[in-house]
Amino acid sequence: MTAAVSLIVLLVVLGSSIAVAAGMGLVGQILNQLYSPMPLTRMLGELTWSTTTNFILTAIPFYIMFGEILLRSGIAERMYNALVQWLSWLPGGLMHSNIGSCALFGSVSGSSVATAATIGVVAIGEIDKHNYNERLFLGTLAAGGTLGILIPPSINMIIYGVMTDTSVPKLYLAGFIPGFILTLLFSLTVLIACLWKPHWGGEKIPTSWQARIRTLPDLVPPLALLMIVIGAIFFGIATATESAAVGIIGALAITAWRRRLSLTMLRDVCEATVRTTAMVVAILVGAFFLNVVIQTIGLTQQLGKLITAYQLTPVQVLTAVIVLYLVLGTFMEELSMMISTIPITTPLILQAGYDPVWFGILLVLLIQTAMVTPPFGINIFVIHGIRGRGTLADVEKGSAPFVVALLLMIGLICVFPDIAMWLPRIVG
């Protein structure tokens, strides 16, 4: 009963377009009034303070700042041109460079929107220049961009880690191989499409070994940052937050080397970072409060009992959760979907006997899928906006083959959990 009421209240409040942060706070307050034996609101001050001074969460503004600096450092364009030389001989040409660039940029960036926007702006002019099938080309950018949150670092993994008390370095390790496989699956999708319809693949781009060698220095900055940011975590030298801080200094050094460092640039970086951070933190404060209320009124136990009563098997619970995310993901903004559902779904999954690290990776894959499924897919909006012509439906249709690849990846990780769990096991 409590569960049903809570869910309805949450849906009504968030559905009425109340800001997600305030909405979750409000629902927390309502449930507190209805069901809690003690006034939990009194904890709100202490809760906000302890949440926002959490050292692990500091990684979020650091990664956002890191991305803002990278954007202004000019490494993306050079990196893309280098990968064009190395990857465009494949059937599908530049579309493989798109996916490769997204994967490489994703391995220094913690955000999918930033990855799609950055690579998208660099690549989009090539569609007309080389006569590509526009839809598929757009799809590679929208879907490739989602790799930003699967390949570590990842802002979404940090949020999941903090909310569920799961080790962020382990999540990073677990995301690595699935990220690699998914990149290959995306490329394979392009390959199959272009072997079937060769004219989709555009005109050949002249490449030569000399040109390839010449572009190598342009790959050094992103690879060096990747080594610093990810290497430091993998080898246990630094925590996720520390490595993000080192990444900021590294990105600043590259910006200075390219003579692009200025006070105006720093001011813009600071302002943009704080605005985005505040938006994320506001939702987190609301969610942490709601989380405390949910736990106090025993909502999770109630759901757990429900599952026992209906004698649901772990696989059934998992299937239900996956379907829930696929449905919610079509119309809900991705970040809010993740934060508002974690307190409910994660305990259920853990109770069913699944590993929290493994579920974190599955959740990220589901969020990626949500980012490229209409009507609300943030990456579709981003790529459509960059293109500046045609209809949203073009990007949606172009992304469809990659949604199939994502669903395949979700299936793979469910059947072979070791794809995610092998690396954290041997390193940890």
Added chain:
Amino acid sequence: MKRLQAIAEGISRGGAIVGGAMLLLAAVTICIDIVLRYAFSLTVGGADELSGYALAIASAWGFSAALLSRSHIRIDTVYVRVTKRARATLDLVSLAAFVFFAALVAWHAWGVLRQSYVSGSHSLSAIEMPLVVPQTLWFAGLAFFVAVALLLLARALFAYLKGDLDKLFELIGSKSAVAEAEEEIIAVERAFDSERKQ
């Protein structure tokens, strides 16, 4: 009231820049800490604590900047499918809910600050930071956020009663996701343009 909002925008922009600078400084401090730890086996400590304060203060001041630029996330599945008048009403309800929750948080934050002041609390760490210092800056950001939200609510209500719905949307309307995406793209393009000029 228009001038009041211009002032509020100036302050919140300044707050965001200072907050961002604090975060940048925290990143530098952490790097120095790592270098000292590995190169000289020195543990100074406190860098993690300071960056926590930077996050709390920067986000408290960032709330108002995000509100003024209408960046707080809202689920607009229903919103985009109703009449203009209903949308305006939803905007007012949304902001009123924000004022309510923000005021609740700020009120209890005040309690935290007062408690730290009365008991003279210091952080349990090497630097023994008197908690009143970061908490005052934090609370000031939250209080400012409530004030800005109230100002916006008053202006929007005024516009609503006058029937000037376009004005209301301009003040507190929900930005469509497409508009959000466009802003992201403009930022990226601006960054690349400055590169091409060089």
